[in-house]
Amino acid sequence: MDTTRNILSVSEALCHLVVLMLTLGQGVRLMPVPTDVPMCTASETAQYRLTFTGKWTQAAFPKQYPVYRPPAQWSNIIGVTHSSDYHIWQRNEFASNGVREFAEKGEAWTLMKEVEAAGERIQSVYGILSAPAVVGGTGQTCTEFEVFARHSYLSFIVRIVPSPDWFVGVDSFDLCDGDHWKENVSLELFPYDAGTDSGFTFSSPNFETIPQDRITQITSSFPSHPANSFFYPRLKHLPPIAKITLTKIKKTNQIITLPVEPTQSNQLPTGNEIEDKLINTPLDCEVSVWSPWGLCKGKCGDSGVQHRTRYILMHPANNGAACPLLEEERKCFPDNCL
Structure with missing residues (x-):
């Protein structure tokens, strides 16, 4: 009997050990540690100035260029600084409800709730940044933000106004380079389709996409439909519709400053930072x-x-x-x- 009891006790102990190992194994799988993501080892935080420049001109994008009701313009910028395990939006993935509402209507309430929930749940979001809208196809707006080693990524989204569900933005750009921060970065921006509205033109009425499509980049040949406002079959690539510059600035005790009011000029700004040539895209009859x-x-x-x-x-x-x-x-x- 004692031998039998000992065998049962050992069996029960082994069973508990197996269950414990499986439980721990499941826990590890739920929180994977990325192995292909370079680690940021910068010892100090960094502050950056983000400058958004609209390049949506009638010369560069003459097809169905919106002149009134409403004219070409940009929404405010909504962005986050975060770790590598978070995405506010991703190409070839489905847009969240928050991204859907922002891309279609410019409403940011649900998107902000999603960002806050991600920050509380997995500690992946460090800060939220925003900048005022650019009231024209061209012009500038800027803001400042802070990053540190554990949250060195920047993502943001800007709605194209008017449009069915089109936007520009950046997904998970790493501002850290090993043990130091990048000094100056310039990124050209191209239009994306959120996959939630089926309109082809800037002023298309709301027509829900059922079932929802994935987020895709709009090109001069995709969607391949002559009614598409960005369809330019003679072009190999669309010209950039906007761009951002990220400039590392001297640290202060202030984590984030108030956004700078956007320019309201109908012309592209000129100066040392921006030396863009106006693009003339041919539009056939x-x-x-x-x-x-x-x-x-x-x-x-x-x-x-x-x-x-x-x-x-x-x-x-x-x-x-x-x-x-x-x-x-x-x-x-x-x-x-x-």
């Missing part, structure tokens, strides 16, 4: 299909003439291909002639 041939007009016994027409869908711009003839005629013989 687009015409409708031909109408049916009209009635044959002429005297009985003689040949007559009939016409067909088409109309201009898109006028050319920036030395794009000129419009073809909008009317044709051909000889015919009148029908039902008495």
Whole structure:
């Protein structure tokens, strides 16, 4: 009996040990340690100035350029500093409800709640940053923020206004380089589709995408539809629609400063920091299909003439291909002639 009890006790102990090891193993899997992410070993925090520059001009993007109701402009900037295990948005992944509301309507309440929840749950978010909207397709706005070694990544999102659900932004840009911080960074920005609205043009009415698509980058050939406001089949690549510069600044005792008011000029700012050349994207004329041939007009016994027409869908711009003839005629013989 004693031997039997000892065997049962050992068996129970082994069983508890196996359960404990499995539990610990599951715990480790729930909180993986990234092995392919370079570790930041910078000993001090760093402060940066983020400058957002809109480059959405009618010369660079002439197709359906929004001039009024509302004119081309940008939303305010919403961003976070965080660790490598967090993403406010990701290319080829589904947008969260917060990103959806911001990309479609510019409403940031749900997005901020998601950021706060991530910060409380997995301690991955260090700080939230914002900057005022740019009230035009071009202009600047800027803000300042702080990063440190454990949270050295920057992500942000800016809505394109007007648009169905289009935005520009950066996902998880690491400002740390080994044991030191990067001094100056310039990044060109291109449009993204949040995958939640199916509109093709800047002013498309709300048309929910069911089922929801993943976030994709918009290019000169994707989506491949002539109605798309960014569809320029003659271009290999779209010109950048915006850009940001990140400049490391001297540390102060202040963690984050108030955002600087944006410029309201209709021209791209000029100066030492920005030396962009204005881009002129050629826009070819687009015409409708031909109408049916009209009635044959002429005297009985003689040949007559009939016409067909088409109309201009898109006028050319920036030395794009000129419009073809909008009317044709051909000889015919009148029908039902008495």
